Amino acid sequence: MSTHRMHTDEVDIDDSLVRRLLGKRFPQWADLPVTRVDSAGTSNAMYRLGEDLVVRLPRIAGAADDVAKEHRWLPRLAPPLPVAVPEPLGLGTPAEGYPFPWSVYRWLEGETPVIGRIADPGRLAKDLAEFVTALHRIDPADGPPSYRGEPLAVRDAATRTAIGELRGTIDADAAAAVWDTALEAPGWPGPPVWIHADLQPGNLLVARERLSAVIDFGCLGLGDPAVDLIAAWYVLPAGARGAFRAALDVDEATWARGRGWALSVALMECGYYQETNPVMAAIAHHVIDEVLAERHPRPRM
Incomplete structure (x- = not known):
């Protein structure tokens, strides 16, 4: 059976192709x-290979360049990080009609956190902060720019378009106000740092109620550390965000930019994946709701 298609330019991938490539x-x-x-x-x-390995194949050309980046940088970044990251074991080449490079990694145990079912969100908040802090402290020398390394202002037109398209589904005026606040915040004054840039539930693994691994470094590169704050709204409930922020010790401007990043990414995902990936779209809707609720707190019952 082929994997579910989400993009118009997506290639066909199935078990048979994986076996032939191997x-x-x-x-x-x-x-x-x-x-x-x-x-x-x-x-x-992704296809699990035996008990200890996993094969990872780009669905689209836009993800193909990430393969070489991960093979180059993940072995260098892994040692100082407090949790496991993917370990590249084999670099595949285009063959059998499949046009992209692909990878074999070591399998990492754990489950992706489910929003609303996190057993110890305070502990997860601290674990996430420890990972983010360690990543941001790694020497950035020679690092590539992140896929999300641009200033927020570059995303302005696309973000406002997404707000307009979702009017009636979300509180568009409140979303625009949050976005305005993010754009008005002072930019990052320091040099760019290493960022994961996609700290969503599907890119985290939890074991025994602790963060055990961070995966999918396709957006990896150098940029504004605020991008990694999206985990506050994508992963954590409102009650744990304070612990996350305190552990990172970020100022109001950085927090505002992080909130803007979370909103912008979620708005675009919400529209793009509404029909093709209901799980991703539902997560994006949740993030938008959480961001806007933070601006207008829900009344206590």
């Missing part, structure tokens, strides 16, 4: 069982 490139792994990983991920298809 047979050609990595015959030592070709006889291991191949099982599609059920995921709401949008850029890559």
Whole structure:
């Protein structure tokens, strides 16, 4: 069975293709069982390979460049990080009609956190802050710009278009006000730092109620550290955001930019994936609701 298509330019990927690619490139792994990983991920298809490995294949050309980036940088970034990150074990090449490079990684155990079902959100907030702090402190020398390394102002037109398209589904005026506040916040005064730039539930793994791994570094690169604050609204409930912010010790301007990033990303995901990826769209709707509720707190009952 093919993986579900979410993009007009998406290539067909299925179990048979994965087996053929392995047979050609990595015959030592070709006889291991191949099982599609059920995921709401949008850029890559993943197949568990035996017990200890996973094959990751870009769905679209836009994700193909991420393969070389992850193979180059993840081994260098991993040692100082407090949780596991993907470990590249094999670099696949285009073959069998599949046009992109692809990867074999070591399988990482854990479950993605589910919004509203996090057992210890305060602990997760601190774990996330420890990861973000450690990543931002790594020497940025020679690092590439992040996929989300642009100033918020560059996203202004697209964000306002998304607000307009969702009017009637969301409180468009409140969303515009939050966006205005983010744009008015002073920019990051320091040099760009390493950022993950996509700290969403599907890119985190939790084991025994603790953050155990961070995955999918397709957006990895140098940029404004505020981008990694999106986890506050994408992952954490309102009651745990204070612990996250306090552990990071960020100022009001950085927090406002982070809130703007969360809103902008969620608005665009909400529109794009509404029909093709209901899970991603639902998460995006939740993020928008949380951002706007923070501007207009819900009354206590």
